[in-house]
Amino acid sequence: xxxxxxxxxxxxxxxxxxxxxxxxxxxxVTIRDIVPEKISALQGGAxxxxxxxxxxxxxxxxxxxxxxxxxxEAVRDAELVFVCxxxxxxxxxxxxxxxxxxxxxxxxxSSERTILVMKSTVPVGTGEKVRAALDARGLDHVGYVSNxxxxxxxxxxxxxxxxxxxxxxxxxxADAEAVARLHAGIDAPIVKADVASAEMIKLASNAxxxxxxxxxxxxxxxxxLVGADVVRVAEGIxxxxxxxxxxxxxxxxxxxxxxxxxxxxxxxxxGNSGYHFQLLAAMIEVNELQRRRVISKLQKHLxxxxxxxxxxxxxxxxxxxxxxxxxxSLVIASRLLAEGADVRTWDPIADARDRLVGARQCDSVxxxxxxxxxxxxxxxxxxxxxxxxxETLGAMRRPLIIDGRNLLDPxxxxxxxxxxxxxxxxxxxLDLLPETAEPDLREPARED
Ligand code: UGA
Numbered sequence: 001x002x003x004x005x006x007x008x009x010x011x012x013x014x015x016x017x018x019x020x021x022x023x024x025x026x027x028x029v030t031i032r033d034i035v036p037e038k039i040s041a042l043q044g045g046a047x048x049x050x051x052x053x054x055x056x057x058x059x060x061x062x063x064x065x066x067x068x069x070x071x072x073e074a075v076r077d078a079e080l081v082f083v084c085x086x087x088x089x090x091x092x093x094x095x096x097x098x099x100x101x102x103x104x105x106x107x108x109x110s111s112e113r114t115i116l117v118m119k120s121t122v123p124v125g126t127g128e129k130v131r132a133a134l135d136a137r138g139l140d141h142v143g144y145v146s147n148x149x150x151x152x153x154x155x156x157x158x159x160x161x162x163x164x165x166x167x168x169x170x171x172x173x174a175d176a177e178a179v180a181r182l183h184a185g186i187d188a189p190i191v192k193a194d195v196a197s198a199e200m201i202k203l204a205s206n207a208x209x210x211x212x213x214x215x216x217x218x219x220x221x222x223x224x225l226v227g228a229d230v231v232r233v234a235e236g237i238x239x240x241x242x243x244x245x246x247x248x249x250x251x252x253x254x255x256x257x258x259x260x261x262x263x264x265x266x267x268x269x270x271g272n273s274g275y276h277f278q279l280l281a282a283m284i285e286v287n288e289l290q291r292r293r294v295i296s297k298l299q300k301h302l303x304x305x306x307x308x309x310x311x312x313x314x315x316x317x318x319x320x321x322x323x324x325x326x327x328x329s330l331v332i333a334s335r336l337l338a339e340g341a342d343v344r345t346w347d348p349i350a351d352a353r354d355r356l357v358g359a360r361q362c363d364s365v366x367x368x369x370x371x372x373x374x375x376x377x378x379x380x381x382x383x384x385x386x387x388x389x390x391e392t393l394g395a396m397r398r399p400l401i402i403d404g405r406n407l408l409d410p411x412x413x414x415x416x417x418x419x420x421x422x423x424x425x426x427x428x429x430l431d432l433l434p435e436t437a438e439p440d441l442r443e444p445a446r447e448d
Contacts, residue, residue, distance in 0.1 A: 005030075075108055083100060253288075310341045346361070
């Protein structure tokens with residue numbers, strides 16, 4: 001098979017993963033970005049983002065990957081041009097498409113047949129507008145396809161090369177076929193749709209996933225009131241084949257660069273079209289409140305948080321990444337600082353020193369919990385599975401673990417001498433700890 005020639009605009013997360021995976025499938029890929037440091041790093045063999053396996057994939061396919069700052073050079077000879085630029089939210093909550101429009105404007109006039117493929121997440125109706133803009137520029141021979149990405153950080157390569165489905169929305173059947181052919185070698189159903197439906201599949205998928213999480217988080221909150229355990233409940237729900245087991249882990253709420261942005265974009269899209277999407281509005285609010293519940297959990301055990309020391313364990317929005325965009329940790333830390341707590345943070349790779357002024361980032365879990373009145377698991381890093389150790393017990397001022405991801409076994413944690421509170425499960429109070437643990441609890445504050 002001879003591969004196709006592909007240009008990719010945007011050397012961010014989606015662009016690099018898409019480019020590297022298409023190269024792996026045998027295509028020749030030129031990745032273009034406007035940031036000189038990114039391009040020179042890539043040309044020098046360095047990968048500017050963290051994603052497991054990406055560096056190796058790029059290295060293995062380096063013969064088929066080129067990088068440039070020059071839009072015209074990227075597009076020259078390209079049969080398909082992928083748009084992988086970011087679409088952050090504006091102040092109104094709508095998606096900011098300015099980077100997408102810049103790409104359209106930069107497309108050099110050419111008489112060659114090219115297909116513009118939208119990977120970036122865009123509001124429904126964007127394809128129609130781009131089509132009109134292309135026609136207005138005399139680029140009516142340039143095809144347009146919506147081919148949304150479903151890459152989750154940490155598993156992105158697998159998500160691309162072994163996806164559940166490939167969605168292709170096109171105005172012309174031949175363009176849909178051309179994009180589908182690029183994926184030859186991948187065993188997955190291809191969902192062909194009109195452009196608007198393809199755009200909606202992406203927004204609805206993310207909204208549905210985050211709704212599942214907000215739903216199980218609300219079930220968890222009720223579980224706490226009525227004495228049920230959400231972990232068992234989720235297991236029981238998930239075995240129903242109509243519901244499935246995924247995205248039913250209760251916790252301190254969802255985060256990351258996509259869910260909040262896409263939910264808000266879909267809510268605005270509905271609103272701008274005359275529909276009030278109540279469920280989505282509630283789902284977003286539930287998540288906001290879920291993050292803040294950690295504060296009331298701490299207050300329940302410690303009373304006023306002024307002058308207490310709280311260790312926040314995990315800063316990244318999920319394990320396996322250093323990404324802190326819209327991470328629950330940032331909201332929890334800010335609330336704690338506002339309550340007058342002394343905040344320590346720890347994360348194996350994410351660094352919040354610039355963002356969380358007033359909090360102290362520690363290099364080890366032990367350092368973070370030493371002298372602390374509570375340890376809060378915010379991200380379920382593997383390193384935290386052994387948190388309820390004698391070492392931690394000896395180091396903390398008060399042995400309280402708030403398990404924001406239900407990572408630990410409550411019985412084990414209690415047996416190890418800690419008070420424990422998870423999300424949606426029975427909690428145990430500091431004053432109910434066995435006698436033997438009591439002297440430690442009453443010890444005066446240690447010097448840090
Ligand atoms: C998400 C989607 O999973 C991808 O399919 C999509 O392509 C991507 O957004 C995007 O639009 O680009 P990602 O943001 O990397 O991917 O993260 P997820 O793995 O979906 O997790 C998001 C958040 O939900 C994390 O904070 C995670 O801790 C939380 N989560 C996830 C829960 O609280 N409970 C769960 O059961 C699952």
